[in-house]
Amino acid sequence: xxxxxxxxxxxLFTRNGFSTARLMAYCLAAVLLMALDQRGAYNQKVRASLAxxxxxxxxxxxxxxxxxxxxxxxxxxxxxxxxxxQNLEDRLLRQQVKLSRLSTLEDEARRLRSxxxxxxxxxxxxxxxxxxxxxxxxxxxxxxxxxxxxDGVFAGMVVLDAGGVMGQVDIASPETAEIILISxxxxxxxxxxxxxxxxxxxxxxxxxxxxxxxNVSINADIKQGDLLQTSGMGQxxxxxxxxxxxxxxxxxxxxxxxxxWARPLARLDRAREVLVLFPEKKTEKPTEGNTxxxxxxxxxxAALPSADPKPPETDTSAGSDNR
Amino acid sequence: xxxxxxxxxxxxxxxxxxxLLTLLPLxxxxxxxxxxxxxxxxxxxxxxxxxxxxxxxVFLLGLLAxxxxxxxxxxxxxxxxxxxxLMAKFSSRIRFSSPLRQMLTVFLLLLNERFILLWVLLLxxxxxxxxxxxxxxxxxxxxxxxxxxxxxxLRQLSQRN
Numbered sequence: 001x002x003x004x005x006x007x008x009x010x011x012l013f014t015r016n017g018f019s020t021a022r023l024m025a026y027c028l029a030a031v032l033l034m035a036l037d038q039r040g041a042y043n044q045k046v047r048a049s050l051a052x053x054x055x056x057x058x059x060x061x062x063x064x065x066x067x068x069x070x071x072x073x074x075x076x077x078x079x080x081x082x083x084x085x086q087n088l089e090d091r092l093l094r095q096q097v098k099l100s101r102l103s104t105l106e107d108e109a110r111r112l113r114s115x116x117x118x119x120x121x122x123x124x125x126x127x128x129x130x131x132x133x134x135x136x137x138x139x140x141x142x143x144x145x146x147x148x149x150x151d152g153v154f155a156g157m158v159v160l161d162a163g164g165v166m167g168q169v170d171i172a173s174p175e176t177a178e179i180i181l182i183s184x185x186x187x188x189x190x191x192x193x194x195x196x197x198x199x200x201x202x203x204x205x206x207x208x209x210x211x212x213x214x215n216v217s218i219n220a221d222i223k224q225g226d227l228l229q230t231s232g233m234g235q236x237x238x239x240x241x242x243x244x245x246x247x248x249x250x251x252x253x254x255x256x257x258x259x260x261w262a263r264p265l266a267r268l269d270r271a272r273e274v275l276v277l278f279p280e281k282k283t284e285k286p287t288e289g290n291t292x293x294x295x296x297x298x299x300x301x302a303a304l305p306s307a308d309p310k311p312p313e314t315d316t317s318a319g320s321d322n323r
Numbered sequence: 324x325x326x327x328x329x330x331x332x333x334x335x336x337x338x339x340x341x342x343l344l345t346l347l348p349l350x351x352x353x354x355x356x357x358x359x360x361x362x363x364x365x366x367x368x369x370x371x372x373x374x375x376x377x378x379x380x381v382f383l384l385g386l387l388a389x390x391x392x393x394x395x396x397x398x399x400x401x402x403x404x405x406x407x408x409l410m411a412k413f414s415s416r417i418r419f420s421s422p423l424r425q426m427l428t429v430f431l432l433l434l435n436e437r438f439i440l441l442w443v444l445l446l447x448x449x450x451x452x453x454x455x456x457x458x459x460x461x462x463x464x465x466x467x468x469x470x471x472x473x474x475x476x477l478r479q480l481s482q483r484n
Contacts, residue, residue: 016376018411026404033386033397038447042396054391061346068360134346136355137394137446144393185448206449265354270351 025187038186044155044171049174058134058144058176065133089273090128096162097126097241097275104229104240107194118167118315121255125278127151129159132176139202141184143167145274147176155234164242164265165189165230165275177276181268182243183208192231196221199231200260208268211244213260220253228262228268238277325412333481334368337474342388359463361388362436365403366429366467367474369410370418372443381407402436409435415438430464 108230129145136142143202147153147171159179167187170180182189183204191213192199198220202211216222226246232239244262251258340349341360361384368376385400393398409432417428437460446458 018375018408022378023404026378027401030382030385030397030401030404033400034395034443037396050390054387057343057391058346061343062348065348133348135348135357137392137398138354139440139449140392140394142393172346206444206447321369 011280028303031180040186047171048149048173051171051176051178055144055148055173055176058132059146062133070306093128093162093273093275094126097160100242102239104194104242108240126160127276127278129153129177129274129276131274141187141205141206141208142170143179143181143274145179145276146175147174147276148173148177150174152278153177153276157279158241158304160241160275161266161271161273163271164244165237166264166266166268166271168236169276173266177273178261179274182211182264182266183207183268189237189243190231191228193222193246194227194229196226198222199233202228202262209263211262211264213262214257216249216254216258218258222246222249222258222260224248238279239240331372333478334364334372337364338368338384342391344392345388352469355458356462357376357459358466359433359436359459361399361428362403362406362433363463363467363470365406366410366432367471369407369477370414372480375411376407378404378407384460393445395447398440401443402439405439406432406436425471426464426467429467430460433460433463436460 127147129147129151130298131145132144134144136144153169153172155172156167159166159168167179167181167184169177171178172318180187181204183206184204185204185206187204189202189211191197191202192268198216200213200216202213205212213228224246227242228244228246230237230239230243232242242265245265247261247263249258249260338361341364345357365376365381380401381403382409385398385403386396388394388399389396413428417425420428434457437457440455
């Protein structure tokens with residue numbers, strides 16, 4: 001269909017461009033793809049291979065910024081200073097996470113000394129990963145890190161930063177991994193209030209600074225400033241990591257549930273270095289993912305998120321190259 | 324026959340560059356002000372190109388962008404297919420209109436794109452309705468004249484060689 005034909009023939013492709021039928025077909029295809037993506041219908045392999053396909057481009061874009069940063073560092077400090085600094089930063093990050101877990105366990109031990117025996121020790125194996133220097137779609141609630149399957153990362157692993165839980169690995173390709181943040185509206189995270197031990201589920205809202213707990217009963221003991229930690233329910237996230245601090249509790253008499261809003265402690269939108277957590281050996285059996293459809297927001301607080309259509313992850317070669 | 328083909332390849336290179344520019348990190352406080360490079364390029368292409376950009380190509384480009392930006396797969400494809408369709412329908416009308424009117428049209432086209440995004444965000448259950456959602460449309464319209472002149476120059480240069 002060359003322009004000269006277009007101009008004077010009222011054919012299927014009218015002079016005003018494409019036929020509406022074609023538009024409709026493509027729109028339908030796009031909407032279908034989106035719906036499938038939202039439902040999590042693409043299986044891990046497809047998504048991982050797609051991610052592998054584009055990761056060179058992403059790394060390429062990331063490169064100049066990394067170079068600039070490296071040059072800047074070289075100008076301000078000598079190389080050895082730089083490496084020691086890096087090491088110290090890594091250590092600090094790791095220790096902060098450990099520390100937050102320790103204090104949590106202390107609290108827990110005071111309350112539930114008898115139950116604590118059920119949980120295994122404090123040792124956690126982690127891997128420091130750096131975010132690629134690229135900007136993703138600002139509405140996607142995903143980040144990409146420079147560690148992938150080759151470093152033992154696989155889908156479902158928990159990701160933390162110095163503040164607290166950040167998200168979990170969604171797609172692991174050989175060189176990179178995509179992390180879904182806890183602020184994604186598809187993400188649900190089993191939490192408990194550190195002060196009282198009350199359990200609930202924190203949903204992402206699509207805003208990186210707000211989580212929502214939609215199913216806290218109206219007379220529950222929860223108030224502004226309460227610390228929320230992972231509860232360990234659902235097997236995926238280990239218990240005791242800080243997640244968020246309660247911002248406001250909204251109790252309206254007409255509703256059976258209070259609406260609780262919380263602010264994540266991890267710096268979801270600006271962390272540059274993250275910790276990827278290797279699961280403890282015991283819990284390495286296939287775990288259920290924690291992503292649920294947002295249509296299920298109204299499940300009762302007792303119900304755990306279980307509607308994950310993805311097949312259970314079987315790659316358990318993880319613990320080998322941990323630090 | 325050789326010249327138009329050359330022009331087309333220039334456009335494709337520019338589109339690739341536009342995608343990279345979309346990925347390029349900006350300081351946190353500037354991120355919201357990133358111009359919608361690819362959309363602007365697509366508008367220019369269908370306004371000035373020798374032949375219409377096919378919907379299939381734009382669809383595939385959108386999918387590529389979705390994978391690169393890890394947005395919901397199909398979002399950019401939908402946005403750009405609709406954009407191209409509208410452009411194909413109205414490009415003959417706005418091609419010779421005044422710069423100001425052209426700017427307004429570009430603004431409306433970009434606004435339409437943002438509405439598609441808003442629709443998807445609301446369906447996903449995000450609070451999408453803040454001012455920053457609309458900023459790219461405004462920025463895009465504002466830099467349109469500069470981009471138009473720049474691209475026209477570029478096209479002339481590449482044709483001369």
